[in-house]
Amino acid sequence: MDWSLILTNALTAMVGLDTVIFALAAIGLNVHFGYTGLLNFGQAAFLAVAGYGLAISVAEFELPTLVGVAVGLLGAVVLALLLGAPTLRLRADYLAIVTIAAAEIVRLLFRSVSLSEYTGGSDGLGRFAEGFYSINPLGPGEYGLGPLEFDERQTWVLSVGWTLIGLSCLLVFLLMRSPWGRVLKAIREDEDAVRSLGKNVFSYKLQSLVLGGVLGCLAGFMTAWGRAVVQPDNFSTDTTFYAYTIVILGGAARVFGPVVGAAIFWALLSLTDNILTQAKSAGYISDSILTTFQIGQVRIMLVGLGLMALMIFRPQGLFGDRRELALDAR
Amino acid sequence: MRHAVRAVIGGLLAALCVLLLPGAAVAAGETVQGRLQNAGEALEGVTITVATVDGQSVGEAVTDAEGAFVIPVPEAGDYVVTLDEETLPERVAIREGRSASITLPVAVDQQRSVLFPLGEGTRNVQSDLDRLPQLAVEGLNFGLIIALAAVGLSLIYGTTGLVNFAHGELITLGALLAYLFNVTMGIQLVPAALLAVVASALLGGVQDRVLWRPLRKKGTGLIAMLVVTIGLALFLRGLFLYQFGGSTAPYDDYQGQTGYDLGPVTIAPKDLISMGICIVMLLAVAYALLRTRIGKATRAVSDNPALAASSGIDVERVISTVWVAGAGLAGLAGILLALAQQVSFQLGFQILLLVFAGVTLGGLGTAFGALVGSLVVGIFTQVSTIFVPTELKNAGALAILILILLVRPQGILGRAERVG
Amino acid sequence: MPAEPAVPTASLTPRKDAALRAFAGVEAVPGSSKPDPILVADGVTRRFGGLTAVDVGHVEIQRGSITALIGPNGAGKSTFFNLLTGFDTPDDGTWTFNGQSLAGVPSHKVARRGMVRTFQLTKALSRLTVMQNMLLGATGQRGENFWRAILPMTWRKQEQENTARAEELLARFKLDKKRDDFAGTMSGGQRKLLEMARALMVGPEMVMLDEPMAGVNPALTQSLLGHVKALREDGMTVLFVEHDMDMVRDISDWVLVMAQGRVIAEGPPDAIMADEAVIDAYLGGHHDAPLDEAQEQEQLAAAEAELREQEGDR
Structure with a gap:
């Protein structure tokens, strides 16, 4: 067993593309779920709309990358308004059902054969990321960070990604210590009380939905650029579920919670993956128990078990404060 | 408490480890997939095989009712995908001069689609209106199956407030257990299905006893429990994939039946029987709810648990019963669904949203609403294929759900919430 | 008395x-x-x-x-x-x-x-402090606008004024010692007092x-x-x-x-x-x-x- 390789891979995963994408998606979800108490189960749709908005604009209509980004952002805002305007006046579980249904509709539409002229169907779209990579200031070569090494494209993607994460966290930090953020947190506790104090609860919930959606949309851009291809199945409901796991892992309603959660989440997955793979090739695990192909399934099971265990034993997240949670009325 | 929860997770693992099936091995993400259609009509029952370029077979699948197939491949690389022309319907063929084998590369984590060049000019000439009765009957069949699953989901929501995202896995469990008894153990499908339903029901009761009841006692919030159901769903789906593999497989019995011609409608005997079973079961549930003591108690608990408890109803017993019945019904739904399509590890997950749509459409927490809502969803899903492409029919049903919620938030049969 | x-x-x-x-x-x-x-x-x-x-x-x-x-x-x-x-x-x-x-x-x-x-x-509002509960009641807050919220200098002064007013009210309702406690930790009677004080902030x-x-x-x-x-x-x-x-x-x-x-x-x-x-x-x-x-x-x-x-x- 090559432990140094296993650890290097885990470290790489902590700063890698998946961590970047899911940290951004979870930062947005944290605004919804952690701060405002909105049950958005369609975060994947915001990623999809952004990723496809960018890809279709650039690949099909040959528009500049910046216009593609604008289209993606606009798409996320419109989606948030469409989802929120009708449902945010209803009971909380309705938002959950409508968002999860909407996310599935979005995925099926992008997947559909009828629209494949624009979306590429289930194969998805490529040939749109060159504009992003052409402004890479780094020359060809390997760039290292301690034991980690990335080529110039990966380094560029990750630099942009982590910059976006930094900016997003700063934005959430500034907003959540402002009176605006105070209203959101109050809505999470009891929206009638907030209403009785003269605040337009509906408007704040909608603002929260838009803000979290736009942050999620950054994750969509990073998915598109990082993989240089957008595929409908990158934006399945499981993406949203993983983001929930990450929010809860890092601790809901904490500024850096989603980032820490994402890093730990992907490091753990990398560790299990690598340890099992190496144990297999070293012959420690026989095929009757686990074939190489089944390692991925063990991963999914671990995510599920982890999410259950967290919610039951440490719902405040790994670093949360249990006392605060004891006050949770929900 | 913690002990109990650990016990459940262990118990679930143990209970499901009996599902040691010789399923195909699957990699984390890479698949070869596609959808066979000819002139807009899905082609069911066509065999597709995948082999490595040096001829080593990797997987095989038969297209489902929607003409879809998914074959997982072990890793990124080049593969040869072959369509078995023998299994194509008579009026369809591979286009002249084209091959039934396609070689293509699969990238890491890619879900690679394959398009076979199927025969042009062999259009079917049925008009839209002629398809209506056929689609309506298919929709009714589908809607009844959804209703079986939805009634359980709705009763569990009504009595405990739990929004159970793991309900789809109860559906899959029934189908997989029946597969275990039928295919692996060689029991005829009817007794196998009976065994599977009983086992599903028992496992439902066990699930409530070792997981949900302790959480309720602990006072865990409903949203926290909802997140727990998501974790459970992920875990079980992973487990099913681990045990069963990623391919689809039919039961041993009642395959390839010739349909009865009933005027404008052709229907296979197994579908007729399936509809009969659904109707009998749903009537039984209705009778139980309206006329038996436990059924009346269930409705009372749904209305107001505190009041029900204070008037001497054993709420926990009602909830246990609801879990046993709900899981049994979901298992039966899974078996019937797998009979119409095929068994797969995500059979239930794929229809979960439609089940939710049925429940919500009818009005959250009302069992009869769930029944009506599910029939609407099932029929709409099938009939809508006249207007929308087949692959978008589920999207259409979900869109209708959203639209109806906007107009009538309490659902078709739900009553308006009292404010204040 | x-x-x-x-x-x-x-x-x-x-x-x-x-x-x-x-x-x-x-x-x-x-x-x-x-x-x-x-x-x-x-x-x-x-x-x-x-x-x-x-x-x-x-x-x-x-x-x-x-x-x-x-x-x-x-x-x-x-x-x-x-x-x-x-x-x-x-x-x-x-x-x-x-x-x-x-x-x-x-x-x-x-x-x-x-x-x-x-x-x-x-x-x-259980997981907000008593002071945050109070401040929520103040009307016409500039910092409750999304864009201005990002720029603390646009609302800091008003926030200080509101805080001063909230402190007066808390003192009057004898809740000033609870200022930084989570509202969820208070007794039923104290919550009633807080709710009344918060209403007065409006x-x-x-x-x-x-x-x-x-x-x-x-x-x-x-x-x-x-x-x-x-x-x-x-x-x-x-x-x-x-x-x-x-x-x-x-x-x-x-x-x-x-x-x-x-x-x-x-x-x-x-x-x-x-x-x-x-x-x-x-x-x-x-x-x-x-x-x-x-x-x-x-x-x-x-x-x-x-x-x-x-x-x-x-």
């Missing part, structure tokens, strides 16, 4: 005196007109299924007074409160506040116009208190009473729902009695307590101790279940 500087214990303060004089010429019949009404309701009705919960003909609330709204359980008091404050929508009826119609005005705008309510079951003209004494430790009752009286001394109008007759007699200038959704009597407290119709309505079926919220819910649910059972049999 503990020392309450702002509230003289003597029964007659200038404001009390003014309120009593205003009521001097008012006829003690349901719907009587007041010299200077702040709130006027006409024909407000609300039905749940076949049940008419509220059916109020004409009601006026005198400005600067403390008016009590009493009545047996299920009389529709809380529903009437919800209707007036925009938390529920009536089937019919109009009502004006300061001469402006409030029908169809959403609850948050009602509050902004100066009519602020509290709730029977306190709604302290700067209301009229305060609607839904059972301010329910679930409060008797030791705190006197101080709460003092605070309610102090609201009038500060020039506010108070309308409150209460069960406790002694308390009603002690602090109210005028009493409205509701039964079965209607206002059946109104008048000065002493006259109302002696009114035969009121005693009948009040003591009719509910002679015993007032029901709490859960029991009330149960009764409603039982009635509904009965109704549905009948429908089902048909």
Whole structure:
């Protein structure tokens, strides 16, 4: 067993593309779920709309990358308004059902054969990321960070990604210590009380939905650029579920919670993956128990078990404060 | 408490480890997939095989009712995908001069689609209106199956407030257990299905006893429990994939039946029987709810648990019963669904949203609403294929759900919430 | 009685005196007109299924007074409160506040116009600190706008002013030591106090208190009473729902009695307590101790279940 390789891979995963994408998606979800108490189960749709908005604009209509980004952002805002305007006046579980249904509709539409002229169907779209990579200031070569090494494209993607994460966290930090953020947190506790104090609860919930959606949309851009291809199945409901796991892992309603959660989440997955793979090739695990192909399934099971265990034993997240949670009325 | 929860997770693992099936091995993400259609009509029952370029077979699948197939491949690389022309319907063929084998590369984590060049000019000439009765009957069949699953989901929501995202896995469990008894153990499908339903029901009761009841006692919030159901769903789906593999497989019995011609409608005997079973079961549930003591108690608990408890109803017993019945019904739904399509590890997950749509459409927490809502969803899903492409029919049903919620938030049969 | 500087214990303060004089010429019949009404309701009705919960003909609330709204359980008091404050929508009826119609005005705008309510079951925002609860009440906050929220310099000064005002109020309600505690850690009585103090942060003209004494430790009752009286001394109008007759007699200038959704009597407290119709309505079926919220819910649910059972049999 090559432990140094296993650890290097885990470290790489902590700063890698998946961590970047899911940290951004979870930062947005944290605004919804952690701060405002909105049950958005369609975060994947915001990623999809952004990723496809960018890809279709650039690949099909040959528009500049910046216009593609604008289209993606606009798409996320419109989606948030469409989802929120009708449902945010209803009971909380309705938002959950409508968002999860909407996310599935979005995925099926992008997947559909009828629209494949624009979306590429289930194969998805490529040939749109060159504009992003052409402004890479780094020359060809390997760039290292301690034991980690990335080529110039990966380094560029990750630099942009982590910059976006930094900016997003700063934005959430500034907003959540402002009176605006105070209203959101109050809505999470009891929206009638907030209403009785003269605040337009509906408007704040909608603002929260838009803000979290736009942050999620950054994750969509990073998915598109990082993989240089957008595929409908990158934006399945499981993406949203993983983001929930990450929010809860890092601790809901904490500024850096989603980032820490994402890093730990992907490091753990990398560790299990690598340890099992190496144990297999070293012959420690026989095929009757686990074939190489089944390692991925063990991963999914671990995510599920982890999410259950967290919610039951440490719902405040790994670093949360249990006392605060004891006050949770929900 | 913690002990109990650990016990459940262990118990679930143990209970499901009996599902040691010789399923195909699957990699984390890479698949070869596609959808066979000819002139807009899905082609069911066509065999597709995948082999490595040096001829080593990797997987095989038969297209489902929607003409879809998914074959997982072990890793990124080049593969040869072959369509078995023998299994194509008579009026369809591979286009002249084209091959039934396609070689293509699969990238890491890619879900690679394959398009076979199927025969042009062999259009079917049925008009839209002629398809209506056929689609309506298919929709009714589908809607009844959804209703079986939805009634359980709705009763569990009504009595405990739990929004159970793991309900789809109860559906899959029934189908997989029946597969275990039928295919692996060689029991005829009817007794196998009976065994599977009983086992599903028992496992439902066990699930409530070792997981949900302790959480309720602990006072865990409903949203926290909802997140727990998501974790459970992920875990079980992973487990099913681990045990069963990623391919689809039919039961041993009642395959390839010739349909009865009933005027404008052709229907296979197994579908007729399936509809009969659904109707009998749903009537039984209705009778139980309206006329038996436990059924009346269930409705009372749904209305107001505190009041029900204070008037001497054993709420926990009602909830246990609801879990046993709900899981049994979901298992039966899974078996019937797998009979119409095929068994797969995500059979239930794929229809979960439609089940939710049925429940919500009818009005959250009302069992009869769930029944009506599910029939609407099932029929709409099938009939809508006249207007929308087949692959978008589920999207259409979900869109209708959203639209109806906007107009009538309490659902078709739900009553308006009292404010204040 | 503990020392309450702002509230003289003597029964007659200038404001009390003014309120009593205003009521001097008012006829003690349901719907009587007041010299200077702040709130006027006409024909407000609300039905749940076949049940008419509220059916109020004409009601006026005198400005600067403390008016009590009493009545047996299920009389529709809380529903009437919800209707007036925009938390529920009536089937019919109009009502004006300061001469402006409030029908169809959403609850948050009602509050902004100066009519602020509290709730029977306190709604302290558990995972916010006491100070954050207070600051939430302040109106016209620049920092509650999304864009300005990002730039603290645009709202910091206002926040400091609001904090100072909140600290004064907390001191008056003897909650200043709890300033940085989570509201969820406080006792029921303290939450009631916090809710009242928070409502005052809005700067209301009229305060609607839904059972301010329910679930409060008797030791705190006197101080709460003092605070309610102090609201009038500060020039506010108070309308409150209460069960406790002694308390009603002690602090109210005028009493409205509701039964079965209607206002059946109104008048000065002493006259109302002696009114035969009121005693009948009040003591009719509910002679015993007032029901709490859960029991009330149960009764409603039982009635509904009965109704549905009948429908089902048909």
